[in-house]
Amino acid sequence: MVELLKHIPRVGAQLVMIAITCMALVSCSTQQRLGVVATSDAASGPAGSDGARYETKQVAVPAAVKSLLVSAEQAISQGRLEEAKNLLARAQRIAPSYSRSYLLWGVLHRLEGDESKATQMFNRAYSLAANDSEKRAVLKAQEDSNAWH
Amino acid sequence: MTKAKSSAKQKKASPQKSGSFKLKLFLTLIIAAIAWVIYLDAQVRFKFEGKRWSLPAQVFARPLELYEGQALNLDNLENELALLDYRQASQTDKPGTYLRSGSRLSVYRRAHNTAEGSQPAQKLDLVIRGDVVQNLSTDGVTEKGIQTLEPFKIGGVYPSSKQERQLIAYEDVPPGLISGLLATEDKDFFEHFGVSPLAIARAAFANISAGRVVQGGSTLTQQLVKNFYLTRERSLWRKANEALMSILLEAHYEKTDILETYINDVYLGQSGSTAIHGFAMASYFYFAKQLESCTLEELALLVGIVKGPSYYDPRRHPERAKQRRDLVLTLMHEDNWISRADMLEAQQMPLLLASKPRFHSNRYPAFMELVRQQLVAEYDADDLRSEGLKIYTTLDPQLQEGLESAIQLELRQLDARQPASSSELQTGAIVTAVGTGEVLAMSGDRRPRYSGFNRVLKAERAVGSLIKPAIYLTALEQPDSYQLPTMLSDDPFKLEFENGEIWQPNNFDDESHGNVPLYQALANSYNIASARLGIELGLDEVKATLRKLGVSQALNPYPSLLLGAQAMTPFEVAKFYQTIASNGFNMPLRAIREVADHDGNVLSRYRFEVEQVIQPEASYLLQSAMQETMRNGTGKSAYARLPSALHTAGKTGTTNDFRDSWFAGFSGDYLGVVWVGKDDNSSTGLTGSSGALKVWSRFMSGVPQYPLATPRPADVFVKWFDRETGKQTDESCSGADPLPVWGQQYEFEYQSCSSGLSKLKGWLKSWLNF
Numbered sequence: 001m002v003e004l005l006k007h008i009p010r011v012g013a014q015l016v017m018i019a020i021t022c023m024a025l026v027s028c029s030t031q032q033r034l035g036v037v038a039t040s041d042a043a044s045g046p047a048g049s050d051g052a053r054y055e056t057k058q059v060a061v062p063a064a065v066k067s068l069l070v071s072a073e074q075a076i077s078q079g080r081l082e083e084a085k086n087l088l089a090r091a092q093r094i095a096p097s098y099s100r101s102y103l104l105w106g107v108l109h110r111l112e113g114d115e116s117k118a119t120q121m122f123n124r125a126y127s128l129a130a131n132d133s134e135k136r137a138v139l140k141a142q143e144d145s146n147a148w149h
Numbered sequence: 150m151t152k153a154k155s156s157a158k159q160k161k162a163s164p165q166k167s168g169s170f171k172l173k174l175f176l177t178l179i180i181a182a183i184a185w186v187i188y189l190d191a192q193v194r195f196k197f198e199g200k201r202w203s204l205p206a207q208v209f210a211r212p213l214e215l216y217e218g219q220a221l222n223l224d225n226l227e228n229e230l231a232l233l234d235y236r237q238a239s240q241t242d243k244p245g246t247y248l249r250s251g252s253r254l255s256v257y258r259r260a261h262n263t264a265e266g267s268q269p270a271q272k273l274d275l276v277i278r279g280d281v282v283q284n285l286s287t288d289g290v291t292e293k294g295i296q297t298l299e300p301f302k303i304g305g306v307y308p309s310s311k312q313e314r315q316l317i318a319y320e321d322v323p324p325g326l327i328s329g330l331l332a333t334e335d336k337d338f339f340e341h342f343g344v345s346p347l348a349i350a351r352a353a354f355a356n357i358s359a360g361r362v363v364q365g366g367s368t369l370t371q372q373l374v375k376n377f378y379l380t381r382e383r384s385l386w387r388k389a390n391e392a393l394m395s396i397l398l399e400a401h402y403e404k405t406d407i408l409e410t411y412i413n414d415v416y417l418g419q420s421g422s423t424a425i426h427g428f429a430m431a432s433y434f435y436f437a438k439q440l441e442s443c444t445l446e447e448l449a450l451l452v453g454i455v456k457g458p459s460y461y462d463p464r465r466h467p468e469r470a471k472q473r474r475d476l477v478l479t480l481m482h483e484d485n486w487i488s489r490a491d492m493l494e495a496q497q498m499p500l501l502l503a504s505k506p507r508f509h510s511n512r513y514p515a516f517m518e519l520v521r522q523q524l525v526a527e528y529d530a531d532d533l534r535s536e537g538l539k540i541y542t543t544l545d546p547q548l549q550e551g552l553e554s555a556i557q558l559e560l561r562q563l564d565a566r567q568p569a570s571s572s573e574l575q576t577g578a579i580v581t582a583v584g585t586g587e588v589l590a591m592s593g594d595r596r597p598r599y600s601g602f603n604r605v606l607k608a609e610r611a612v613g614s615l616i617k618p619a620i621y622l623t624a625l626e627q628p629d630s631y632q633l634p635t636m637l638s639d640d641p642f643k644l645e646f647e648n649g650e651i652w653q654p655n656n657f658d659d660e661s662h663g664n665v666p667l668y669q670a671l672a673n674s675y676n677i678a679s680a681r682l683g684i685e686l687g688l689d690e691v692k693a694t695l696r697k698l699g700v701s702q703a704l705n706p707y708p709s710l711l712l713g714a715q716a717m718t719p720f721e722v723a724k725f726y727q728t729i730a731s732n733g734f735n736m737p738l739r740a741i742r743e744v745a746d747h748d749g750n751v752l753s754r755y756r757f758e759v760e761q762v763i764q765p766e767a768s769y770l771l772q773s774a775m776q777e778t779m780r781n782g783t784g785k786s787a788y789a790r791l792p793s794a795l796h797t798a799g800k801t802g803t804t805n806d807f808r809d810s811w812f813a814g815f816s817g818d819y820l821g822v823v824w825v826g827k828d829d830n831s832s833t834g835l836t837g838s839s840g841a842l843k844v845w846s847r848f849m850s851g852v853p854q855y856p857l858a859t860p861r862p863a864d865v866f867v868k869w870f871d872r873e874t875g876k877q878t879d880e881s882c883s884g885a886d887p888l889p890v891w892g893q894q895y896e897f898e899y900q901s902c903s904s905g906l907s908k909l910k911g912w913l914k915s916w917l918n919f
Contacts, residue, residue: 034858037853039222040280064295067294090295093582096818120760127734
């Protein structure tokens with residue numbers, strides 16, 4: 001019995017480590033990415049009622065859209081606003097929940113002198129911002145059109 | 150003596166008079182001829198230099214964009230390829246072919262033009278798993294950008310002449326077509342002056358030798374003049390005019406101009422009441438491809454058809470058409486335009502024709518009506534019918550076909566529940582993109598090809614409970630007074646008006662539910678609680694919210710508005726639900742992306758516009774309550790079909806006596822509004838759940854998409870509330886639901902967990918996160 005008791009602290013510590021590891025694996029709560037729900041996913045009743053659904057999820061943005069936005073930024077920098085509009089329209093159509101498209105629209109409208117449209121686009125960008133970094137980027141761009149890069 | 154003298158004088162005078170008369174007659178004829186030639190000359194120039202043809206506007210669906218990470222279902226993609234007349238083949242070695250194998254699909258895309266420029270014919274390979282494009286490569290190289298398929302032509306705006314035509318510039322005409330025409334129709338085209346005496350002599354010799362007419366002596370110029378300016382009347386007068394006008398035409402214009410006009414004018418087929426003119430249109434009509442992409446044997450077939458489009462129709466008379474084609478190839482070889490080897494190879498090829506497109510019948514009439522409506526605001530009706538405009542719309546053929554299929558399948562099942570003697574169930578349904586306001590699909594009738602009463606745009610029906618989100622939004626914009634867990638009374642009440650009339654709303658189940666949390670009152674669509682809330686807020690306030698959401702028509706001034714005694718079309722409902730779905734941003738519903746002229750120069754672009762009209766916090770709360778509708782409320786039966794991971798929000802609507810069945814719901818990508826009812830306003834026996842929701846959920850279950858996941862605003866916090874009492878409680882308690890609350894500062898009545906066991910259960914639940 002004494003021998004057994006001597007082992008308890010070590011065994012107990014090991015059990016605690018195992019439990020912590022299990023909890024970390026099971027209740028892992030890194031920010032989830034928003035994925036497409038396939039038509040083949042079987043119906044299994046209504047979605048659950050846990051708090052996870054209120055977590056803001058990062059939008060999965062196709063590489064092609066990011067590439068379009070890079071091109072749009074270049075076009076804006078070089079004053080090719082009409083070309084930028086076409087690129088932004090395409091990016092926004094493919095990934096309408098991506099905040100940065102609207103941020104760039106806001107910058108573009110401001111460069112055209114349309115403050116009203118710019119404000120609306122910044123508002124949209126802010127509403128879709130998935131994290132603090134994206135929100136800060138919008139606020140910064142709204143304050144200073146030169147600070148959007 | 151005098152008599153003889155005067156007789157001689159008379160004899161002398163008669164020849165003079167006769168000569169003078171003949172001279173005058175001759176001069177008169179010359180002057181008349183000159184005048185006639187001047188008149189013909191003016192005719193020739195007027196038409197040749199003016200607007201030569203009335204070109205119908207062509208209307209296209211959106212071009213399918215392909216890229217890695219795209220939500221795309223293989224079956225839907227294959228359906229779209231079928232619409233575009235792509236053939237499944239064992240090898241994708243020609244434009245217009247594809248091959249599907251497991252999760253891979255290879256397609257040889259046809260050359261086409263888009264707003265982004267010319268896209269060449271190219272092989273694309275896709276790997277699609279879990280309805281997502283995992284990999285895209287072009288010509289074997291991984292593609293990180295975006296590729297497109299050509300847009301599907303969905304219809305046109307036609308002139309009264311009912312001609313289909315696409316113009317092609319001379320420099321774009323394949324050389325094989327020109328050489329085929331010269332070899333077959335007019336060998337001396339570049340030498341003669343409009344008429345060819347040599348050709349006439351050759352024809353005369355051939356005809357005399359054969360004892361019948363086997364060859365014509367008309368030049369291409371004469372053929373053009375006959376079709377362009379004159380009639381087909383067979384007379385010497387017409388023939389003489391034809392010859393004169395041909396000479397005049399050649400005197401004024403270059404050979405290439407004349408040939409280009411001929412190539413764009415010649416009659417080459419018929420589709421119902423629509424005549425096919427010009428080789429570019431014929432190429433599309435017979436081969437579903439651009440003229441520039443036609444092979445030698447295809448060009449030869451088109452040339453062969455010139456002599457008799459009906460007689461040599463390759464669909465009705467394939468043997469005859471093939472013989473004619475092979476003759477053209479032989480003539481091309483004899484005139485040294487092609488080698489013997491090329492001739493033999495082309496003659497071996499079978500006739501490969503596309504399925505016959507139907508012109509002058511718009512495939513999607515409901516959507517086309519919306520397009521026309523949006524166009525006439527900017528373009529003259531005559532210009533639409535005659536300037537050859539190219540209209541690029543927002544229609545998604547995959548979603549459109551999916552919507553039509555869902556309607557047909559569900560209405561057939563719902564029909565079975567209708568009494569035999571009753572009138573037919575009908576529908577109006579519309580799908581839009583949540584993020585952009587683009588109209589993606591629309592059906593104005595259960596028979597989608599029917600070009601009649603468009604219920605989406607014209608059927609004004611009472612909306613019932615679809616109006617309720619406007620009431621709850623009005624409340625949620627006042628966080629000091631209303632939050633999602635705020636308790637509302639669902640006890641019966643009466644309103645007495647000045648004229649003595651009494652209004653007493655009832656719940657659908659004829660029961661009252663006491664005090665209920667606000668979000669549950671909306672999710673379960675309790676009439677009494679909703680009406681009480683609306684009256685408490687004020688009818689004018691609710692109307693103001695409806696206006697903010699985009700409702701522009703006159704509103705019912707009575708409290709019955711709160712229960713949906715307000716007629717709207719499905720399109721108008723879509724407008725106001727679009728604002729809810731896009732989290733409080735008003736955006737116009739657009740059916741057109743851009744309009745270009747017939748050369749492809751962009752005339753108008755219809756850009757995305759947005760205006761924030763609702764505070765994001767209130768909008769977020771409303772969406773959360775509408776998600777509860779789908780999880781546990783009147784919309785939950787949708788999940789008999791939908792995957793549980795597809796978070797959606799929505800609202801059912803049912804009117805008195807079950808005359809109207811409505812559903813409006815959205816995911817992260819699509820908003821769908823469906824109405825089901827009868828045109829004679831008789832009862833359907835259907836609620837929003839048992840009718841319109843079924844159509845909506847069948848449609849949504851067939852489309853890969855992102856779930857609803859609006860980012861939570863910074864000033865919205867999640868707290869836990871008891872489902873029964875609406876009191877704030879601990880996350881660990883059984884029966885506790887998380888609810889978003891606007892503002893950290895608000896305090897709610899608190900209750901602890903009811904039992905130790907439920908505390909333990911809740912603690913384990915939160916710790917292990919299940």
